[in-house]
Amino acid sequence: MRIVILGFGSVGRGIARAILAKNLDLTVTGLADSRSGLIDPAGIDLLAALDRKGNGDLCGNPDVSPADVVAKADYDVLVEVTPTNVDDGEPALGYIRAALGRSKHVVTSNKGPIALAYPELRDLAAANGVFLKYEATVCGAIPLIHAMQEGLAGNTISRLYGVFNGTCNYILTRMAEDSLTYEQALAEARELGYAEADPTYDVEGIDAAIKLVILANAILDMRTTLDDVERTGITLLTPEALRLAEDQDCTIRLIGEIVPEAGVLRVSPRIVAKAHPLVVEGTLNAVTVETDLAGDLTFIGKGAGSTETASAVIGDLLYIRERHVQGS
Template structure:
């Protein structure tokens, strides 16, 4: 079967992971176009990109190609079967990813994305556009990295009513709380350590104030649970006021504190806040791991645990979506 052609937008950590994974010809995909925020490159008809050369050029010049091929032009004019959109998230507007995804779907092109912005802001619209143009829209990588929470809900737990969902959805916060508990570090010391190790962004505010986890809750609520909520509907309390003393006091009773994101569909209640939980609870994971417990009608509580971020880890979720699309549309 002819390999499906990929246009890859976003050449940061996740983009590198995707390119690395798709280099394996057994998966049946080739990259024929790529773009960063400043430039793009398109392979001549009938050929594919050498992504090693593309990344070498970007490392040397700061651009993957030339300005003649922007990401927007690639989406609208290049020949490809699937748009893989893995650029950084803009939680306020979803742009420019939102416009690029919309334009690809309107061309009848499939889309796989790990970008939380467009899915949290405009999922109903994008889903309707995909259906109208017979295109697939997949986004497993937007929540919990390599953890297959959406595929688990969609397929493995199909038919189950979800009574509640609880999760540790931000690895940066979990790492900070773990280190504060293990070593008695202050919040500022643990945050500095997380930054030094690359677990925290240059501006970590969206992580530590609960915004990142809240965005992921919105995606789960709207795409998996049929709700229609926005970021402002999520009650948010971050961990920036946490103290080592609070964690020490919790430990005396066999408990700890984790930033827990939760959904109660019937109450339409979404919340992100630090919570006291017993150390034996399955959501008590260490370091940068993510964990999600789904309380279901028939199967009872099911917990998913795994790496919630990372280059190859998120690429794993992207690959799963690509393979699902390939099977569904049979390369057409």
């Protein structure tokens, strides 16, 4: 199966390394990041591209843009793994529309387009007879979307809640463990590369809220936007508050919660018993799904990371190949 990859950051390179390391039978015929691009119908030398990127060089030709790769390369699936833009989803949204319009399948890890335009993109994919897959947009390596769409098909989901942001979970874990202040724990998370220079997106609960919107719209058949999510971050939490929770064998976690019937979408710090399965350490993610037939299920795993997110993208790619694409 022939794919093109847009975005050659952490996720894009994770996918390239996995393709090189494993015999996945995927040929990359196009590759682009924000500065340059490559098109090669015979298959791009990924090792050489990784080396160039690693040395700080351009991975391809500066005259080849991502839009060129989408429009001109010969491929079955567009792998769209450029950075998330939550305001208008661009430029990724345009690339996805263009590929679907060319009757190409799309696999993305990009939250912006899925959170903002899922119904439109779903209809466009259906009209062109192709798949749109987005497992990597929510909770990295955890196959939550696949589990809900396939494994739990036929169940009614009454409530879904969990830890959707590894950065916040790391900060809260450290505040509870060593009585660090919020600022100290954030500084430590930055040093370890778990938090961005501007951590607003994570610590104010925006990242978790976007994931709720994606699950609500794509899986739970709700029509919501980011503005519908009641949202409180973790910036005001104190070590004393964590100690007061600890005194009662509880702790505090940033929890995203959807109650479909009540129309509730909420991200807020909550008191959780330490024995609760959602109380995971460090940067892990954990999600509990309450269903009528299967009962309660809790998924725990790595919510971010190069290889982990690549795992979700590759899972989507192989899903499409099994069901749709003939030949390779």
